[in-house]
Amino acid sequence: MDTHPFTIERTYNASVEKVWKAITDKEDMRQWYFDLQEFKPVVGFTFEFYGKGSSGQDMKHLCEVTEAVPPRKLVYSWRYEGYSGISYVTFELFPEASGTRLRLTHSGLETFPPLADFAKSNFAKGWTELMGSLLKSFVENNP
Template identity: 40%
Template structure:
């Protein structure tokens, strides 16, 4: 088992505002993905494609744990390429109206046979861009 990817950034916003950006599909589309079938409920499956209209990678996730304003945990998979799944955990820690966002992506080795686009380095770079730029800029504007 390989080490998980851990990406964390502080965001100058209260946890409830960060939580809303993470869990409200009308806000997600501005910084993350446009996820039309997202419902914040354990057991719910949601699907999306990368932005840009290519629809190259079908992402499918299932929510496995919710602790409001603190934790969202879901699977992450590519059903067109593999039956294997990984696990993504978003954790929020509030301190003086500044929120630490910590994302942990586990079991990336499940995608090792899918090619370079699914490498640890590629996921790490993607999560850093999504959280450190897109989410941070969206919430701190």
Template identity: 40%
Template sequence: MQTASIAGREPVVVERAFATTKDRVWRALTELDQMRVWYFPQIKDFRAEVGFETEFTLSHKGKDYIHQWRVTEVVPGRKISYEWAFGGYPGTSLLTIELFEQMGATWLRLTHTGIETFRGDLFPDLSRENFVEGWTSFIGTSLRNYLEV
């Protein structure tokens, strides 16, 4: 039982390389108009500024999920972190996205910690498995298609 508990606390990590500039990837991650295209069309506002807060509602399987974000760290062109919570549900997580240049490509590393606090055991839509699937799709498909068109 102890092992399952520790394993459930492991962050979701997704890494991908993009055949474009770091600046282009950064803009896709932080500029509202671009985020609405590949990420969440429902986002009302976003600024890559520490302390900035936003919330928007996403419906999934007949349920509304209020996404609440608060930017906690910004290193322009290299790193952004924000706390992520769901209004009406337990828990708060931390999403960190870092960019690196390597071998002529831009590498993105997404790390999402604290997902276990959402109690996926009680709220299956907020399970770790759904976050793994979601981030893999967002970064590996949606963002890639957006950047490499």
């Protein structure tokens, strides 16, 4: 079993503050991430959202902020209603000459049941789309 976390890094032509706002402001998040009813980058804050499973079923995500160091680091737990397992998503922001480098690490994927929806490759595909296309487009193309 692969117990290594999934990690992706991308550099955006945008300031650390702009990228931080994009990953912590619910209105910004709704434009590139998921439709969150509420979000606050505050330790202990819980939030939930729905995503689609491989067969089109709604999957309720249950999350709790476990670390927030504005504007550098955000960590939250990530689990699913009705399934065992808990994982953690970590966003780390680094100022670069050309903008901001973001490192996303999703650890604990091996704690989920051995189902296709929880395959590491599915998380890799989703995060690559979110970080590599949707967030990039949002922070680089919106004033």
